[in-house]
Amino acid sequence: MNERPTGTSWARRLKVRHLESFLVLEEAGTLTEAAARLHMTQSAMSHWLAELESVVGTPLVVRGRRVQLTPAGHLLKRLAINVLGDIVRTGSEMHAVAEGRVPRLNVGSVWAGIAGGLPEAVNAFQQDHANVAVFIHDGPFDNLLKGLETRALDAVIGVLDARAHRPGLEHRVLFDDQVAIVIGRGSQYWDRWEGLSFADLLAEKWVMPPGGTLTRIQMDAFLIAQEASWLTPKVETASLAMMQALLHKGDYVGVCSESMADHLGALGLFRKIAIDSRIRFGPITVVWNRDHASTTLMDFIGCLLTHARGAEARPATPVPA
Structure with missing residues (x-):
């Protein structure tokens, strides 16, 4: 009876050749074809498979006209693909380093x-x-x-x-950047945004970066200067994807860098609200x-x-x- 693998002890008995041959077997579909591709006899191939199943402690294939992977076989296939892929990538990177190049x-x-x-x-x-x-x-x-x-x-x-x-x-x-105030397609103002001012949006639901981030610090300073320090956001998030989703689906006003506002505005996702004074973000x-x-x-x-x-x-x- 095979010993069940525990911890990483079973992996120490695995060899790269085991993983390479297992992928060949899965692709070939039969022991005979896999043996031919690996330049082995069929009996040697059967012996190798029995050895591998002993290492992992459980059957890896169901034998028939074509071998079928067991659940454990699918797990080993995933391991083989990941390990062999890492070996190939690392080899390429080591070759690059040896030639004085940076691989990543x-x-x-x-x-x-x-x-x-x-x-x-x-x-x-x-x-x-x-x-x-x-x-x-x-x-x-x-x-x-x-x-x-x-x-x-x-x-x-x-x-x-x-x-x-x-x-x-x-x-x-x-480059030098500013802080921008934006709306998305979910806003009630999307189709009549031109001419909107900061004052028009004070009563709306705001999405802002978390406190302590530079964008939020600059925005809070602007609110104080505009005598609107009472304004508190309905949502705080450091995720641009989350802010974008909120502004697309709901009636919100967002705060982000002007570069991001212009970028998403060019894609038709945001509209930037004009304000009287610029909110400096920084270089x-x-x-x-x-x-x-x-x-x-x-x-x-x-x-x-x-x-x-x-x-x-x-x-x-x-x-x-």
Whole structure:
């Protein structure tokens, strides 16, 4: 009787060859065909399968004219695909590193950066770096900076403040942003939004970023200046997707960066409400660690500067090598 696997002890007896051969068997459908593909005899193939089932402690296939995977067999197939895929990807990345190339970049960005040219920069970058995968992580600037400190992230796009001047960090300003007030298709004002003022919306349901975020701090300061500090949001969320869904489905007023408002406005999802005074959000900047800057990362930052919101209206800024 097979011993049931417990913990990870059974996995230590697994070999990569086991996983490769199991996928061949599942694809071939018969022991005879699988044996031929693996250049084995059928008896050797049967012996191998019995050995594998002994390792995992349960039958993996139901034998017949064509083998059928048992529930345990489906689980092992999933494991095989994941493990072998990771091996192939890691091999490619190690090969890239050996050739002096960077196989992937991890970039963190606040909403404003995503709306202010990041997708265009990624597309342009990969025209010349087709083998480099770019992983985008969004979230509050504080959380992203922690990823930069631990080297989980190669660069972070966020609002310029004192943290960008820490020892060892470099930064370049991408563009200057504002805070915008927006409505979505769920608003009663969607078809008659022109001419609306801030005062017209004071009694509406507001969706705002959580307290303590830069957008919310700037918005709260604006409310004080407008003698409307009594206004409290009906919903607070750090999720752009959630705010977008609320404004699309319900009668709400939202607050976000102007770059995001313009981006989603161009897609027909938001309409930006004109206000008398501008609510400054701050310079959006890209920050990276000077000691861990590869040539690949510098090429990416160059693309960010070229494709940042409003880049065509300002002189090019050189990127340090």
